[in-house]
Amino acid sequence: MALKDAPVLSHVSCGDCPIRHRAVCARCESDELVALERIKYYRSYEAGQTVVWSGDRMDFVASVVTGIATLTQTLEDGRRQMVGLLLPSDFVGRPGRSNAAYDITATTDLVMCCFRKKPFEDLMAHTPHIAQRLLEMTLDELDAAREWMLLLGRKTAREKIASLIAIIARRDASLKAEGRDGPLVFDLPLTREAMADYLGLTLETVSRQISALRKDGVIVLDGKRHVTVPDIDRLLLEAGDDSDGGFIG
Amino acid sequence: MALKDAPVLSHVSCGDCPIRHRAVCARCESDELVALERIKYYRSYEAGQTVVWSGDRMDFVASVVTGIATLTQTLEDGRRQMVGLLLPSDFVGRPGRSNAAYDITATTDLVMCCFRKKPFEDLMAHTPHIAQRLLEMTLDELDAAREWMLLLGRKTAREKIASLIAIIARRDASLKAEGRDGPLVFDLPLTREAMADYLGLTLETVSRQISALRKDGVIVLDGKRHVTVPDIDRLLLEAGDDSDGGFIG
DNA sequence: CGGCGCATTGATGACATTCAAAAACCGTGG
């Protein structure tokens, strides 16, 4: 288990950072990195902990180093919708805004590399490489949000589940950089309830559709969380996406 | 055929541009504006025309000057979801990408201020004010997309319609900068079908819910498109949003 | 073992979709 006794990690050199090449600092030269290094600090959260509540003052921005966090919105009567799934290297918070717009929750044990907002903004003004990278990341997130909107607005429950499993499978494969084909094997990092919040469904429907995909042989389950995808193309077909599961040039 | 007599508008000075203070050029100094002015050109499209198809090569970026355009995604079987609603001053296209990710359609007559991508990217590299503004606009769009995700995933048909009308009403009021209260009056700039694509509904459901809101006195219709909102708070209540309809500090 | 959290399964019903038809609207041309 994770961070029992280390709410703040010891200082890790940026050169050794696992997200060095993907995070907001990806494009920085070594002198820029030194400046970032000077103002950074780590925070960790246990699975289930809330990082900030929507509307609360938030005096820092951060990169996810390890673990997974979610952004969610809530209607007064309790209906919840996840609007962001933050994986390692993703950026948290918004320069130029002082209060959080969403609830941020750690769904696994989580470590973030934080910068107090003011110093970060000042640094950004002098460091185009940071602003450039942040723009690029934000545009990617916008694309992801739009893909997600298609899912929420137009896909069936079964397609939603298949899509989510495909997304997780793809991410996992890219991380492990596995051999091209052969069955994919991974763990679902989300509870049924979190999946429901992601997909705009109830947890019962999520459970039913997962069972259905299992029954039809699209996925194989070992326990609640451990998944094998024997045929990724079959899964993508079920997801209803454009043939290729495709990316843009 | 398309653009009867004005495929390219006469050159308008940036100083006189109606979106000068809100578009991607908003922060530019006069010398920066000159550089932009040198590479800009206008294009117009008639209502209903497609600007580009998803996947097509797109060698320019642009700002909407007047009119409304939409971004939509389509599943193979024809299900469509709008993922962006582009109003005057909104930015179209993505620096660093050569092909369109979405269908872009003019839903009204449309004028755009275009920049060929390469010169724009070069200019952006030397002009932090443009990149800064673009980042800010992209972050705003991301927030809007997330609000939209909540709508798509969790709101009922009636709430979706009320939300859309509220969004249009708010935008319209901010444009006309009207007296605080008193009934709001405006036109819906979208067909029932476009609303359905926006909201993840069928056009029949859109029609039914609009009728229901009319029957309940939440809105007053004059013809198909002309709307009066006698009580904006009532409408916001129907939209199911956070009490204030609110913004973040 | 017993209790707690998470997940599955079942029965029922509400809400939105689908299919179908009628009505209202718009521009055109007589």
Add this chain to the structure above:
DNA sequence: CCACGGTTTTTGAATGTCATCAATGCGCCG
């Protein structure tokens, strides 16, 4: 001015998908 055809919108009835309510099962830890 009105008639006409095409398009958009409204309305109706039947169907289906997913939500809701409720009970049961599973795994884990004290």
